[in-house]
Amino acid sequence: MFGDGVVRGADVESLWRRDMGTRCEAKSCQTGEISTVEAAVQSHSSRDAGMQTDQSEETIQDLDLQKEAPVDYAGLLSFLQGVEDVVIKELNKNWRSHAFDGFEVNWVDQNETVSCLHSLLYPEAQDQKLQVTSISWNATGSVVACSYGRLDDGDWSTEKSYVCTWNLDRRGLNPKRPDLVVDVPSSVMCLAFHPSQPSLIVGGLYSGEVLIWDTSRIEDPLIWRTGMTDDTHTDPVYQVDWLQDSKHSHHFQILSVSTDGKILVWQTQRDGQLMLVEGFALVAQQIPRSMKLKRTRGETAVGVTSLSFSHFDPSVFIIGVEGGYALKCSTAVETAAVPRTVSSIPLKAPAQFAFSPHGGPVYCVSCSPFHRNLFLSGGTDGHVHLHSMLQAQPLISLQLSKKYLFSVRWSPVRPLVFAAATGEGEVQLFDFGKSSQKPAVSIKQASAQTPVYCIEFNIKQTQLLAAGDASGMLKIWQLSSDFIQQGPREMNHLEQLANEVTD
Amino acid sequence: MAEVEETLKRIQSQKGVQGVIVVNSEGIPIKSMVDNSTTVQYAGLMHSFIMKAKSTVRDIDPQNDLTFLRICSKKNEIMIAPDKDYFLIVIQNLTE
Secondary structure, eight states: OOOOOOOOOOOOOSSHHHHHHHOOOOOOOOOOOOOOOOOOOOOOOOOOOOOOOOOOOOOOOOHHHHHHHHHHHHHHHHHHHHHHHHHHHHHHHHHHHHHHTTTTOOOOOOSOOEEEEEEEOOHHHHTTEEEEEEEEEEEESSEEEEEEEEEEEEEEOOEEEEEEEEETSSSTTTTSOOOOEEESSSOEEEEEEOSSSSTTHHHHTTOOOOOOOEHHHHHHHOOOOOOOSSSSSSSOEEEEEEEEOOOOSSSOOEEEETEEEEEEEEEEEESBBBBEEEEEBBBBGSSSSSSOOOOTTTTTTTOOEEEEEEESTTTEEEEEEETTEEEEETTTOOOBEEEEEESSSSOOOEEEEEEOOOSOOOOEEEEOOOSEEEEEEEEETSSEEEEEEEEOOOOOEEEOOOEEEEEEEEOOSOEEEEEEEEESSEEEEEETTTOSSSEEEEEESOOTOOOEEEEEEOOTTEEEEEEEEETSSSEEOEEEEEEEEOOOHHHHHHHHTTTTTTO | HHHHHHHHHHHHHHHTTEEEEEEESSSSSSESSSOOHHHHHHHHHHHHHHHHHHHHHHHTTTTTOOOOOEEEEOOEEEEEEEOOSSSEEEEEOOOO
16 A cells, blocks of 8 residues: 655755855955165264363352242231241240250261271382371272381482372272382372362472372373472472362462472473472561570571461461471462572562470471361470460460370361371370360370371261371271261360460 | 331341241242351252141141141251241251
8 A cells, every 4th residue: 555755855056155156256455565765874973072160159149039029028927927926935945945955866876996997008118118108088088098208217318119099999909909009219208189189199209399190090190290490399398288279270289398498389281390380488587576486597498397278268378397386377478588599480478477386396287177266286296286376375285195296187077186196106086075185095006116107087988097107007097986976066165265365 | 028027137136046037838038037048048948848747747637737847956956937828947056
């Protein structure tokens, strides 16, 4: 009844593909050409030009405050009337208050002791048994320079000597190897770095010459010299100093002091020479006779051994002479000196006032940076005199040493403190605020047979004091904190000391 | 005008007073009994300090406000009386 059968399947064709095919179109696209252009650029040549502003003086202008901001006087008056009573009450309460008496705040770590930071020496100079004759710190306070020579030799010596500098802020400071060594044909007696240019240093020689070196030049640091002309000193130059010259800011003026009685002002010239521009000569008969001085032949020159400018009046300076007294001088004098030697510039007589003498030559004077009338003088009699410029007798006379005193310096930060270099190998720090009889601190630099010849405070890093002695060693001392910070009543104490002038 | 001067003179004549400066709310000095450079220096430096002190007091307690400011230093003391429109700065030297 039933049989097998195969049925062929049904085919359905795709309509979708045909449709898609009719709807598609072929398209092509291509980015358009990118136009490029070659161009070259070159930086134009440039030149370095330097500009320097001069130290401007303070010009006080009339600040017309009324034009600056329109002031509402009614409002201002009501404000002032409201606060006046409160403020006056507070001011009076302050005056009577004892709340802060003896209250002191320490912002820095206190350092209690004086310690030696570095002992610098130059082996060649030590081998020749040269002594440290002078020290100077540079304008930034990081470089110390010292000169070697001989101070105990009476003879005219033609011995070579050195000027050495060390940079204390440099890592790898080698105390036996200075950063710069300058060979000098004669003994250098005094050094001074320029007060604002950190690389210029001037030195005065035993032969009477004055030389200026630039420590930034390695090949030949010598840039200016006086040479041996008729104008140069005929005796050793004991002190040199830079003068502030505002008129010719590209020339420098140097002052040199020597035992031939002349104080000369030199100016740097472009050809490497130092030219004499001004001069003072001290002759015995022109010294003002405020004290009874032993009679000397009228025209004898008075040997000048030290000089210090006043910090308050740039034309006033104090000099110490071999005769043992100090003189107050001024650069603004007009009287001509009695001529002894021919000189290209007329020399003037600067002395205005004579102070009472020490028992020996005065090797150091130092004007106080805090009071316009006070200065210290130290002599070979071992005494230090505190003088006021207003009277001939010293205010205070202290015996600091049984031997000579070679250098005294006021502290740059504490008005009542000064340091003195003694012949017994000690540096003595004296504080008028603590005791007026004995030193506050006595630093032993060397044995009792080697005198300390020179000391210098570092103005920028005020805790450092450099001292050079006769064994050729330069030691840098770090002072304790009470020598660095000014106390609250120090200026008043200093004023009191200065006012003890007897009428 | 004259009363303003008189009031300032009265304050200046108190014991130890070194200077009196009146500054407006923007920090510009209006009246001063000291030289110009000191005036400008104090006015500039004090203004930001006063604003900082005032905002500190207000941050701690918004209901509170700065009434008086005193800076005690080693050498002298600076007193500031603040107000909406003006500040009065008085410098007093206590060591004598």
